[in-house]
Amino acid sequence: MTTIKNAYSPGTFLVQAQQLGQCLERYYAECQSLGGRTLPTLDPDRYVEMAEELLERPKADFRELVELALKFSHRLHDPRYMGHQVPPTIPTAALFDTIGKATNQGAAVFEMAPFGTAAEKALIQKMGQMIGWTKGKFAGIGTHGGTLANVTALLAARNVRYQDGWKQGFANSSKLKPAIMTSAESHYCIARACGILGIGTEQLIKVPVDKKRRMDTGEARRLLDKAKDQGLDVFAIVGSACTTPTGSFDNLREVGQLAKDYGLWFHVDGAHGASFLFSDKHRHILDGIDLADSVAWDAHKMLFVPALCTYLFYKDAKHSWEAFSQDAPYLFDPSDPQGMAEFDGGLRTFECTKGAMSLGLWGVWSLYGKEFIASLIEKAVENTHILYEKISKSNDFEVAHEPQCNILCFRYLPAEQKNISSQDLSSLQQKIRQQLLHDGEGYITGTKLNGEYWLRVTVINPLTDESHLRALLGKIRTVGAVFSPSSLPRGGI
């Protein structure tokens, strides 16, 4: 067994840090040269066995353990990765995050992470102003993930509307039931929030989407007009910026106006899309976001820093104090100077201990600048449009929608498409995706739209170029042909 002195030795650390740096350098190089599978063969039980074996019989070789973990990682840095809304991080961001991990700064209390907390506050100042709000009037907090940010915002909204709800609960409390409105395609965490907060998922009014898969605000007004008759007290409306399946942006200006007209809390789930505020080219799709009462914004999506790093913004700073209340003198010292609560984020987050989650974003922004981050966003959107153009021109593919950002749904059409049933067509796409994953030559996802299964990509790797997009379609053709035997690869791009 190692000694405490050795495990905490600065020299031991340096050696290990150098080994880790070398292993990761090789990993990144392999990813970029397509020198391995994008996704390893999926054999969960075997991986668990391997991991468990090492817990039982530890191995005194740091490098070997690192290489094992890397070997069976999903290679998001492979330019053929076009999967979920999880980016291949800017490698340097991971190093800045390592500062917080290695020093274990706890950013819910200023004392426990002086610079980590300050970096977060600085980011919030800049990002809140990008939303279009006035410095000094708004507030923000960092939290672990979009779900948590969305739930926290809706909790604040609930508490603002039902002042006694936090203390008294909701049983036997009201004649009208609290209700929330959102689009039919909003993220599942909005429905979950209703389940969690005691509102009930049945009290989530899902507004149908229009042709662009955005909330139909005309329909929303009709549904609001009859909500009271149904025993509902709608207190909040959630705009999606954007939706997960197709990356569709609700018309935030229209939704904001509607919220104003009906006296609703307007929350924007900008987990994926709020980052487009960084880009002069793409900011316009968020027009109206400044009307929001609260905005959830994942930096670990389109700002290319490691998960998790999410910010929740409140237009009116005082609302940031409405989500929670607590009594914890051991943590928030009552003798602290006036104003410290402003820096003790834990008063306003789920987290009591919180990692110094902002160092990654603060670091790469301070090193490379905001314009560099914008360039990553723009590259992703540009790639998505290239892919869209390719698919639109091919008669053996079909697109589900024009891309609004860097998410695109499409499907492969076999030669016998005219006779193929909707179910078989769905099943073919699923087989194609499974085969792609099995072959390890790229990674895409899929989703259901109107009951049918479509292939889905989030083009999110800044190193992806036209050749990788072309190769993806080629591969799908090859695989698709195998699973639909009467079809031979046709067309070309």
Place this chain on the structure above:
Amino acid sequence: MTTIKNAYSPGTFLVQAQQLGQCLERYYAECQSLGGRTLPTLDPDRYVEMAEELLERPKADFRELVELALKFSHRLHDPRYMGHQVPPTIPTAALFDTIGKATNQGAAVFEMAPFGTAAEKALIQKMGQMIGWTKGKFAGIGTHGGTLANVTALLAARNVRYQDGWKQGFANSSKLKPAIMTSAESHYCIARACGILGIGTEQLIKVPVDKKRRMDTGEARRLLDKAKDQGLDVFAIVGSACTTPTGSFDNLREVGQLAKDYGLWFHVDGAHGASFLFSDKHRHILDGIDLADSVAWDAHKMLFVPALCTYLFYKDAKHSWEAFSQDAPYLFDPSDPQGMAEFDGGLRTFECTKGAMSLGLWGVWSLYGKEFIASLIEKAVENTHILYEKISKSNDFEVAHEPQCNILCFRYLPAEQKNISSQDLSSLQQKIRQQLLHDGEGYITGTKLNGEYWLRVTVINPLTDESHLRALLGKIRTVGAVFSPSSLPRGGI
């Protein structure tokens, strides 16, 4: 502006990783040699300005940014750090965590983090068995922090008791109000859970504590017997293992028996204390934990890995599915092989994207072994008892309680103690703490007990030895004398 190619260059990364390794090596060495302040001077506004200035005018010097972040960090690795329940991490654990950050594995979906997910599952297998449960029967998930784990467990408990609550909500739903029971000294997140989940903080029954500051189970039975008459339907009881202010462990066997007798869900908040299961010497304080329906366990406290890394365990695996439900075909592929849901943790966590938070713990456990982690725990408790002995023997200090683990509350008694008011005595302790922080020669916390303010330490740095404990008391005497002028430093240790 840097190019995408350069920012993602493996070579750039290697250079930066080496620089970071060197900076952190020096940081650790300085901490260990007491070569600087434990906590930097606290000037939040100035730090925010510095951080913001760099966002406005980026600086192309990686090392300089790293050094800035380190300079204004709280030095938990300084052996004089005896603060909150946040440990100086095993440095190697931070490196293992860096793998997850650098590759951005998303551990809520198996595909997005094959090995990260497997490592978590392996840990859960081992740790669940340490609770005393049977392999194959229990389940666990990793989540971001103790609050989230406690809220998730109580949400599952709520959903199990009120099957319609998730869908229907709680407004107008029940004649008896859902209620939860816990000790008067449980963590604030238990009260918060009541506020969040629509139960209401007024429906939290806080049981008085006994002399050892543990839940008085006799009193708990009396309160349960009259709960129904008060319109309450108690469905869960939360045992603390341990409480935050004084580190007191509820008698889990007694609480478990009570839960059984009254048909309650028994949740154990083991955020700090569950880790004592690692130690043959200290496991006994958790006697009865196997009776729990659910256990929250922070690895980022007494397992010495970086924040956040928490596990939530359910004795009955099927209960792990009760907290949430969702519809997300883009994420959890309906064509996945049977059984994959078992590995897609996101179905059972708040997090939809989840960092590969288990690599740190898996790594150090696999490298150094379980016994090494146990040795850190034992060192912390041993140190606490040494401090307790010193304080007990001094007539210018008073201890609030015998330590049950590595948390201890005490206060300095000035010469005029016989005449000093309770308020002045509290105020003196606050001044002492503020002065300690101001001088940067160590870090301790404080808390309120029975309305009075006490100094509080969590002895959690494995490099702390008798000399640092002695120096702390010496420093407090010096500072205390200044603030209570008629008292001169007395006694000696």
